[in-house]
Amino acid sequence: MPTQMKASFLNKQSEVAVVMLPVPVLEADQVLVRVAAVGVCGSDVHYYQHGRIGPYVVNHPLILGHELSGRITAVGSAVDSARVGQRVAVEPQRPCRVCEQCKAGRYNLCPDIEFFATPPIDGAFCEYVAIQSDFAHSIPDSISDEAAALIEPLSVGIWACKRAGVALGSRVLIAGAGPIGVIVAQTAKAFGASTVYITDVSDDRRAFALGHGADVALDPRVDSVEGLEVDVFIDASGVAAAVQAGIKAVRPAGRVILVGMGNDTVELPVSWIQNREIWLSGVFRYANTWPLGIELVGSGKVDLDVLVTGRYGLEQAEEALNSGKLSGEMKAIVYPGR
Incomplete structure (x- = not known):
């Protein structure tokens, strides 16, 4: 095993550099994963461009990246050595496991959770990471490294659809046709939705969505969604106008799920929500979603490989973080080992 590895650090806002640092030392319950692929998330871009997200501020150099896959190369003393060599999709978080939220199965709400690439916890734009063994989920050879890494954003979709109660025959409206949308x-289709509407101002993204899950794509600049009477509205845009319009597209006793990150405060049509008894919730990451995500990808019900539009080496991490400005770009992947 090497003792040193390459890592891409966000030194400060808009400044990235590749440096050498020690390979992580394993705790008893951890495995060492040689990172194969890392997806670039909007949060990574936000930290790069602004140096903070809400209360999380990059005060010290930070390794970005939390959507990752790889191969186990070493295990801690309490882990079965048979795990060495396994390909895995990594769930990039470490809950305390003993608080009230963890014990209730809501470990995503653990107040002491450590999450990759969220200050001060480093992420996966590096050659090796350490993670608790049960959060390194084995994957079959039929799943690519890229798709395995993107089980992390798929988990956001799974968690949102579960919270929304999407089921056989559901009619679903989604705002935002980016990767999460x-x-x-x-x-939603894999959960049994009969009709999926999606809105976006981008012609290219609407066209892409129509080929990959959506049945109807609408331009919010000219198409009104009010009156659709859908069972579920999921916002993946973070745009206040989209949230407001989407709520008015929901049938009585329907559900609204807020996924997209926008302004901290948004004006809502409260009387509409009250009079229709609409159930509204946010989502914060996910819990216990990787097994289902692996099943959905392995069975072909969800295609994550189709999202990959840009591929970059570790030394090109800054280019990857800026790739969202390119026309037609959907999802960039960084390969630390290349």
Whole structure:
């Protein structure tokens, strides 16, 4: 095993550099994963461009990246050595496991959770990471490294659809046809939705969504969604106008799920929500979603490989973080080992 590895650090806002640092030392319950692929998330881009997300501030150099896959190369003393060599999709978080939320199965709400690439916890734009063994989920050879990494954003889609109660015959409206919106569309279909509407101002993204989960694509600049009477509205845009319009598309006793990150405060049509008894919730990451995500990808019900539009080496991490500005870009992947 090497003792040193390459890592891409966000030194400060808009400044990225590749440096050498020690390979992580394993705790008893951990495995060492040689990172194969890392997806670039909107949160990574936000940290790069602004140096913070809400209360999370990059005060010290930070390794970005939390959507990852790889291969186990070493195990801690309490882990079965048979795990060495396994390909895995990594769930990039470490809950405390003993608080009230963890014991209730809501470990995503653990107040002491450590999450990759969220200050001060480093992420996966590096050659090796350490993670608790049960959060390194084995994957079959039929799933690519890229798709395995993207089980992380798929988990957001799974969690949103579960919270929304999407089921056989559901009619679903999604705002935003970026990577999360398209993943939510595919997930809703996998859950049995009969009709999936999606909105976006981008012609290219609407066209892409129609080929990958959505049945109807609407331009919110000219198409009104009010009156659709859908069972579920899921916002993946973070745009206040989209949230407001989507709520008015929901039938009485329907559900609204807020996934997209926008302004901290949004004006809502409260009387509409009250009079229709609409159930509204946010989502914060996910819990216990990787097994289902692996099943959905392995069975072909969800296609994550189709989202990959850009491929970059570790030394090109800054280019990957800026790739969202390119026309037609959907999902960039960084390969630390290349």
